[in-house]
Amino acid sequence: MEFLYSLFSFFYQFGDAFAFLVLSACGLAVIFGMMGVINLAHGEFILCGAYVSTSATHMGVPLPIAIALGSLAAGIAGMIVEVVVIRPLYKRPLDTIVATWGISMIVTQGTLIVLGTTMAGSGTPFGSFTVGDYSYSIYRIVLVVMALATLAALWLMFTKTRFGILARATIQVPHVAEALGVNTNLIYSLTFGLGAALAGLAGGLYAPTMTLVPTMGAAFMVEAFVTVVVGGADIFLGTAPAAVVLGFIKASLTSWQGQLAGQIGMLIAVIIVIRILPRGISGKILKERA
Amino acid sequence: MSSASRFTSILKLIEGPQTLGKGPKFWSGFSVVLLAACAYPAFADSYDVGNNVYFFNWLFMAMGLSLIWGYGGALSFGQTAFFGVAGYAYGVLTINLGDAYGLTLLSLVLAVGLSALFAAILGYFLFFGRISGVFLGIVTLSVTLVLERFMAQTAGPEWAIGKARLNGFNGMGAMPSLTIPWPGGNIVLYPDVTLYYVTLALLLVCYLGLRILVNSRFGNVIVAIRENPMRAEMLGYDVRKYQLATFVIGSALAGLSGVLYTSWGNYITPASMGMTAASLPIVWVAVGGRTDLTTTIIGTLAVLMVFQSLTIYGSQYALIVMGTLLVITVLIAPRGIVIALISPFMRRKSKLEGER
Numbered sequence: 001m002e003f004l005y006s007l008f009s010f011f012y013q014f015g016d017a018f019a020f021l022v023l024s025a026c027g028l029a030v031i032f033g034m035m036g037v038i039n040l041a042h043g044e045f046i047l048c049g050a051y052v053s054t055s056a057t058h059m060g061v062p063l064p065i066a067i068a069l070g071s072l073a074a075g076i077a078g079m080i081v082e083v084v085v086i087r088p089l090y091k092r093p094l095d096t097i098v099a100t101w102g103i104s105m106i107v108t109q110g111t112l113i114v115l116g117t118t119m120a121g122s123g124t125p126f127g128s129f130t131v132g133d134y135s136y137s138i139y140r141i142v143l144v145v146m147a148l149a150t151l152a153a154l155w156l157m158f159t160k161t162r163f164g165i166l167a168r169a170t171i172q173v174p175h176v177a178e179a180l181g182v183n184t185n186l187i188y189s190l191t192f193g194l195g196a197a198l199a200g201l202a203g204g205l206y207a208p209t210m211t212l213v214p215t216m217g218a219a220f221m222v223e224a225f226v227t228v229v230v231g232g233a234d235i236f237l238g239t240a241p242a243a244v245v246l247g248f249i250k251a252s253l254t255s256w257q258g259q260l261a262g263q264i265g266m267l268i269a270v271i272i273v274i275r276i277l278p279r280g281i282s283g284k285i286l287k288e289r290a
Numbered sequence: 291m292s293s294a295s296r297f298t299s300i301l302k303l304i305e306g307p308q309t310l311g312k313g314p315k316f317w318s319g320f321s322v323v324l325l326a327a328c329a330y331p332a333f334a335d336s337y338d339v340g341n342n343v344y345f346f347n348w349l350f351m352a353m354g355l356s357l358i359w360g361y362g363g364a365l366s367f368g369q370t371a372f373f374g375v376a377g378y379a380y381g382v383l384t385i386n387l388g389d390a391y392g393l394t395l396l397s398l399v400l401a402v403g404l405s406a407l408f409a410a411i412l413g414y415f416l417f418f419g420r421i422s423g424v425f426l427g428i429v430t431l432s433v434t435l436v437l438e439r440f441m442a443q444t445a446g447p448e449w450a451i452g453k454a455r456l457n458g459f460n461g462m463g464a465m466p467s468l469t470i471p472w473p474g475g476n477i478v479l480y481p482d483v484t485l486y487y488v489t490l491a492l493l494l495v496c497y498l499g500l501r502i503l504v505n506s507r508f509g510n511v512i513v514a515i516r517e518n519p520m521r522a523e524m525l526g527y528d529v530r531k532y533q534l535a536t537f538v539i540g541s542a543l544a545g546l547s548g549v550l551y552t553s554w555g556n557y558i559t560p561a562s563m564g565m566t567a568a569s570l571p572i573v574w575v576a577v578g579g580r581t582d583l584t585t586t587i588i589g590t591l592a593v594l595m596v597f598q599s600l601t602i603y604g605s606q607y608a609l610i611v612m613g614t615l616l617v618i619t620v621l622i623a624p625r626g627i628v629i630a631l632i633s634p635f636m637r638r639k640s641k642l643e644g645e646r
Contacts, residue, residue: 032424036424038424038427038428040428085617085621088621089620089621092624093424094363094365094424094427095620095624097365097367097424097427097428098365098572098576098616098620099616099617099620099621101367101569101572101613101616102573102612102613102614102615102616102617102620103613103617104569104613105566105569105609105610105612105613105616106609106610106613106614106617108565108609109606109607109609109610109613110610112606113606113607113610215565218435218565221431221432221435222432222435222436225428225429225431225432226432228428229421229425229428229429260439260440260443263436263439264436264440267432267433267436270429270432271412271415271416271429272415274415274416274419274421274425274429275414275415275418275419276419
């Protein structure tokens with residue numbers, strides 16, 4: 001019985017780590033995979049989602065709607081950023097990193113000036129349950145379900161909807177898509193907006209579990225980066241398996257040595273993976289299939 | 291070839307295709323600036339002199355980043371990791387070894403060597419894995435952020451190396467300044483006139499040395515790799531080795547900055563490896579014009595001065611201005627504001643030379 005308890009505890013931690021990696025990385029992965037742009041303002045879209053959804057909760061909006069609002073706000077902000085800053089830079093991918101970093105600096109410091117050093121949180125909902133000697137938060141289980149649901153929704157969106165097909169066409173051969181009458185600029189805007197909205201969703205979902213500070217985006221950055229680097233450019237063949245592997249490493253090291261060890265272990269794993277699979281898990285899979 | 295003529299042929303590389311500024315006009319201007327810099331302590335009070343040393347300290351990291359990013363074309367966001375590693379290493383070494391017999395100078399060399407070793411290990415995995423350009427930036431950024439978090443949690447007494455407590459978030463202090471052993475009493479380099487001249491001399495050596503490096507065969511190869519890695523490879527150069535060497539040299543310069551900074555203030559904190567600290571070098575180098583050492587230095591000094599005066603008059607807005615400056619630079623003057631300002635002049639000059 002004791003063994004089953006600790007097995008459950010490990011699976012709980014693994015699920016928690018997996019959900020965090022998937023949710024924090026999928027926005028970044030959509031933008032990188034579809035557009036080749038690394039969005040260093042990713043953390044700030046997460047921040048936007050978290051702040052908007054928490055403010056909405058304070059005003060009495062029910063949590064699910066508040067999270068959707070946060071995601072929507074981040075998505076709109078993302079589309080604005082795409083039009084103003086990213087669009088002139090498509091031919092210079094390295095410069096988009098630098099420019100988005102500039103945006104990140106402006107937003108973090110701007111939030112600090114306008115909204116102060118911290119914002120009152122909304123508290124984790126749903127309470128907890130007990131297995132063996134330990135109690136577990138139900139909300140963490142909800143987050144795992146949400147992570148899986150997000151992956152499923154993205155898969156449906158990119159394979160079954162018109163937007164998904166147009167987006168993939170635009171990414172593969174932009175000028176042919178354009179010649180066939182696709183408004184590629186709009187597709188790029190929407191894709192970037194989708195990535196930002198996913199970041200906002202992660203922010204909204206995790207807002208009840210965290211302290212809200214203007215630098216909270218940085219807490220997601222390392223996890224999001226390493227997942228995308230290990231995964232490579234494809235969300236389903238890359239991000240999801242990368243999150244499984246890294247989630248396993250993180251959960252084992254965290255339960256053994258603490259949270260920081262989990263992060264360090266993940267980072268070392270990533271650096272080693274780069275040496276073996278420079279284009280990530282999805283690059284490896286796609287190369288073998290081709 | 292005799293050793294003397296070999297030496298002069300190396301010296302000739304001080305100007306060449308990879309550096310802006312050549313001929314008597316540039317070098318006389320350079321001498322005027324250098325003389326002004328030498329005369330400066332005679333006219334300024336000691337606070338300003340110490341403050342200028344603070345500016346000088348950062349220039350090494352900026353030049354290193356210019357080499358990696360501007361010349362090599364590999365964008366590293368995590369130069370502060372090497373800054374921090376060398377700074378902490380200097381602190382740990384000097385607190386344990388003391389400041390007698392020139393041991394601080396030995397610590398300086400060891401600390402810079404350690405940061406170079408760290409860069410070599412990290413760079414081996416990154417460059418020999420042939421990752422694409424965008425990933426280098428985010429991996430190095432992740433490394434510096436994780437290092438910051440690691441150092442921030444070393445508050446307990448169990449986190450000590452010898453006599454040196456790491457002190458977690460509050461940072462490590464009370465390490466001795468750089469001390470030069472001298473007959474008739476050691477010279478301790480407090481942030482004052484002596485340190486000013488030592489740092490200036492070091493800066494001059496690094497600047498001229500880097501000019502020679504980038505105009506040498508090595509420098510031309512790394513620029514070729516920046517322009518077209520595949521072509522460089524087809525021409526028979528092992529791209530990975532050149533990129534790794536560039537990365538190690540640039541990171542060692544960041545480490546030198548870290549040691550000088552730690553010795554200057556007798557203090558280093560984990561925040562020196564954090565997000566804000568990591569973003570500033572990018573701003574300096576991008577604004578100045580990363581593809582040239584001279585414009586990098588001009589840009590870095592200008593941005594540092596603006597940043598400091600902003601911090602004095604309205605600290606919270608300084609970072610917003612820096613971010614805006616970065617975005618505007620990338621959108622309007624992607625090669626750097628200083629280069630954009632001088633390039634019309636440069637073009638006219640080269641056209642005149644062509645007509646002749």
